[in-house]
Amino acid sequence: MTTTKPVVVGVLALQGAFREHIAYFNHILASNPSEYSEYDFKIIEVRTKEQLDTCDSLVIPGGESSSISYIAERTNFLQSLYDFVSDESKSVWGTCAGLIFLSKHLINGIEQQKTLGALNIEVSRNAFGRQIDSFEQNLDFSSFIPGCTDFPTVFIRAPVVTKILTAKDELKEGVLKSPNSYENKAPVEVLYSLKNYDGKDNELIVAVQQGHVLGTSFHPELADDYRFHKWFLDEFVIKRLS
Template sequence: MTTSKDVVLGVLALQGAFREHLEYFRKVIESHPQEYSQYNFRFIEVKTEEQLNSCDSLVIPGGESTSISLIAERTHLLQPLMDFVKNEQKSIWGTCAGLIFLSKQLKNGKVGQKLLGGLNVEVARNAFGRQIDSFESKLDFSTFIRDCTDFPTVFIRAPVITNVLHDGVTEAKEGEEIIYSANDYNNKAPIEILYSLKNYHNIDHDLIVAVRQGRRLGTSFHPELATDDYRFHKWYIDEFVLKGL
């Protein structure tokens, strides 16, 4: 008799679109019962250190990055999150505000904002403009998700990755303010640029909107808002959560 393996996938539930992520993960398992029959999945909201420590994987959702970090600090969850980031047996995915929170350094951040330092990247907030400048676009992710040529991405006051930090943090230029993570963790895995927007509004350089570094994933967009399309969440389960368990 085969015993099912328990897998706990948590979504940080301090602020933002955490319920949508949980719903999409459940849809993945419900729609592929045979494929995941050897696993006993639990999808949980994470609001406490105890809940966090029970997780094999964590998603940090979109929302308001400053609020997420301040609430984490106020509820004494910031240091446990930094400790979780250091555990390379755990997988982590940050979307939009979650990408900001997961980064090593941040341009145009707000006073008091904290970073977890799990991805060796620099991020800029609200890179596409205000809420009114939010947009949707079908993108071709088939280079890393099989046959996924038309995924409906949603960008809402989204950040972009402005620098890949191969050799440690960068110094701020004159007149530039940068927030640095206080976490002493250094992710030594190579950084892969998964997707860049090209020629966006005639900008003469690519805008990096998805990266991975080992078992850490960061996306500028909101896959959990792609109506009834949970291919990205399935890929995360297969590629990050289950590999290495």
């Protein structure tokens, strides 16, 4: 009799597009039953420490980063989140507001807003402007997702990574720093930079990885394309369980 290995992927459900992430993961698992037959996957909403404690992986969705922070603090959930993202046996992915929430330094943060400090990056909120400035663009992610040359990325009031932090970087005036004392020792890898956005000669970092933590400025859960979620399952969740 064969046994399957239990795997729990949690999606933080305090605010934002958590249902979309859950639907995407469930679609992948239903569409590829033989590929994942040795695992017993559960995709769950996470609002409490007890739910988080069951998880092997956590996804922090897009939404409003300050609201996610305030709700987590008001419900005495922040410390549990600090502990989870600091556990390098787990995997974590933040999209848009989730990327902001995972950062160590935050530009344009709201008063008393907290971040989890799992990524050694400085992030700027709403870097592309207001809701009206949201856009979609096909991008080539084949350098890290094989064959993915045309992924439809959705940017909605999206943040950008403005700096990869080093030990020498000092906190600038007006920039918020995460209260979490965790230091992620893995190198920060820039997975994708948006070049010549809006006709301007610049590069905006919109996807990074640092060890067990992934961050994206855009919303793969709104793309009607499941390749990014499958890559996360395969490369972050399953490989960490091997």
